[in-house]
Amino acid sequence: MQKVRIGILGFGNRGYSFVVPLLTEPFSAQAEIIAVCxxxxxxxxFARGSLQACPQVHYCREISALLxxxxxxxxxxxxxxxHASCAIAALEAGCDVFLEKPMARSSAECRAIIAAEKRSGRRVFMGFNLRFNPxxxxxxxxxxGGRIGRVQQMVCTDYYSGGFSYFRRWHRLRANSGGLTVEKGCHSIDQLNSYAGSIPVRVAAFGGLDRFKPDxxxxxxxxxxxxxxTCPYYMDMAKAEETTRITTGIDGIVVNGGEKLDLCVFNSDKDTNDNITIIIEYENSVRASLVECFTSSCQATTGRQFIINGWNGQIWTELKDRKIQVFDNAPGQPALxxxxxxxxxxxxxxxxxxxxMLEYVISTIAHDRPNLDMLTRDGYYAVAVAEAAERSVEEGRMIEIEKL
Ligand SMILES: NC(=O)c1ccc[n+]([C@@H]2O[C@H](COP(=O)([O-])OP(=O)(O)OC[C@H]3O[C@@H](n4cnc5c(N)ncnc54)[C@H](O)[C@@H]3O)[C@@H](O)[C@H]2O)c1
Known part of the structure; x- marks a missing residue:
């Protein structure tokens, strides 16, 4: 079987993260990186250095040269x-696309990608890696499997220890990221959407920029x-590893030898929230709440929890400890x-x-199977809820997804 030929578009933190697995068994036998743009x-x-063992790789600065x-x-x-311009160009050139989350900055851009996917007949693999978390x-x-019966209510709390770093990188401006609810919240929203087993219809949210105000x-x-x-967000550039400086410090907007990585999180220019609390209602009357906190410092623990209330029981999950508890709504059940x-x-x-996730993408392409699991439809609904939440904060009202 021929190896799947991969072109990597964007060699930053995330693009680089796929290099080691792709150069290692079993992926190295099934796929090869042929271009980096x-x-x-x-x-x-940095890519040339990381891919020395791959003489076939073509390096370029323009997407047309990669295609x-x-x-x-x-x-x-x-x-x-x-995301939208690159994914659409790749589809129009007849390529499949692995598209990192979030699908795009806005629901409108997501719709444009979905239209290009339909026109091209190619596959877009929506990169929600959290779906593959065990x-x-x-x-x-x-x-x-019906373990807790019909799902009725869900709660998710998400405290990301690296949340503060967004305020010194491109993510802090909506023109780049669509806002942090789109950037980071899309993961948890996608999980809630999949647990609800329905489509989101209405969203309300409260949030603001409260912590990272000018100092x-x-x-x-x-x-x-x-x-x-004294500052919990202090970054000592001398101690930042070379790889960190290169992969995360330079980003096409902040081209300054990586030195801007220690930009002050308080005094940087920004237009996104640093905390948000969201309520989502689904078509099947499931309701969910989501708390996203972006102010955790690197010393704090990353944590993401889900509590799912069903008619017959509850599921409590803690991703940090990789634990799940199941409680039954039945007489005589133990408290825990x-x-x-x-x-x-x-x-x-x-x-x-x-x-x-890589295994799914590569084997689906290698065997020319339809993509049934990593769908742009799910990417769209995650961005749509995030966009609706940010708009709800701004406009002080509930937002209907259908009207986005
Ligand atoms: N799924 C996950 O766990 C996960 C983790 C981190 C980042 N991400 C996502 O991956 C994407 C990239 O994030 P990152 O942290 O790697 O950012 P980054 O800034 O570290 O890297 C982005 C790279 O893209 C390059 N770039 C910019 N415009 C380009 C263009 N038009 N063509 C080609 N390259 C271009 C930049 O020069 C930079 O090297 C984001 O959408 C982010 O949300 C996902």
């Missing part, structure tokens, strides 16, 4: 300001700020149900989710 020459240099290499699939790992996959299996006592950069010992034993993390990043 990034407008930033420093990133291309001229005829990859089977284009991995779109650019910031989402380029705890999330097991939770969906329990729900689909007159701070400076523009950590490197020239006197708060080194036995936990499902901690689910082992798989190999690779994000608790093994990234490798599971």
């Amino acid at each position: 990034d407008p930033n020459e420093l990133k291309l240099d 001229a290499q005829h990859p089977d699939v284009v991995f779109v790992t650019t910031p989402q300001f380029a 705890v999330c996959a097991k939770t969906l299996e329990l729900i689909a 007159p006592e701070g400076s523009d950069y950590c490197s020239n700020c006197g708060k080194a010992g 149900s036995p936990e499902i034993p901690a689910i082992p993390a798989g190999s690779g990043r994000h608790g093994g989710a990234d490798n599971q």
Whole structure:
């Protein structure tokens, strides 16, 4: 069988993250990277260094040059300001697309990608790796298997320890990311959408920029700020690893040798929220609430929990500890149900989710099977809920998804 030929578009944090798995068994036997495109020459240099073992790789700064290499699939790992234009160009060139989350900055851009997907007849694999997280996959299996009966209500809390870093990178401007609810919240929203087993119809939200407001006592950069010992968000550039500086510090907008990575999270220009609380109602009358906090510092623990109330019981999940508890709504049940034993993390990043996702994408293309699981429809509804939530905060009213 011929190897699946992969072109990587955007060689930053995420694009680079696929290199090690793709150069390792079993993926190295099934797929090969044939081209890398990034407008930033420093990133291309980094790619050349990372892919020394692959003489076939073509390096370029323009998407047209990458598409001229005829990859089977284009991995779109650019910031989402380029997702729609890049995905549409790749589809029009006859390629399949692996599209990082969020699908795009807005529901309108998502609709344009879906239209191009239909026109081209090619496959777009929507990159929600959280779906492949073993705890999330097991939770969906329990729900689909009827373990707690009909789902009625859900709660998700998401505290990301790296949330603060968005305020020194491109994510902090809506023109780039669509806002942090789109950027990060899309993961949890997609999970809630899949657990609800329905489509979201109405959204209401409260949120704001409360923590990362300008600090007159701070400076523009950590490197020239006197708060080194006291600021929980202080970044010591001298201690940042070279790889971190290169993969995350330079991003096509902030082209400054990576030094802007220590931009002050308080004094940076920004137009997104640093916290948001969302309520979603689904067509089948399931209701969900989601709390997203982006102010956790690197010292805090990342945590994402889901509680799913069904008519016959509840599921409590904690992704950090990879634990699931199931409670039955029945007389004589113990107050605490036995936990499902901690689910082992798989190999690779994000608790093994990234490798599971790669396996799905590569084997689907290699065997020319239809893509049944990583759907643009799901990418659209995740962005639509996030966009509706941000609009609800701005306009102080409930937003109907249909009217976006
Ligand atoms: N699923 C996950 O777990 C996960 C994790 C991190 C990031 N992401 C997503 O991956 C995407 C990239 O994020 P990142 O953290 O890697 O950002 P990044 O800034 O580290 O890297 C983005 C790269 O894309 C390049 N780029 C910009 N415009 C381009 C264009 N038109 N063509 C080609 N390259 C272009 C930039 O120069 C940069 O090298 C985002 O959409 C982000 O939300 C997903």
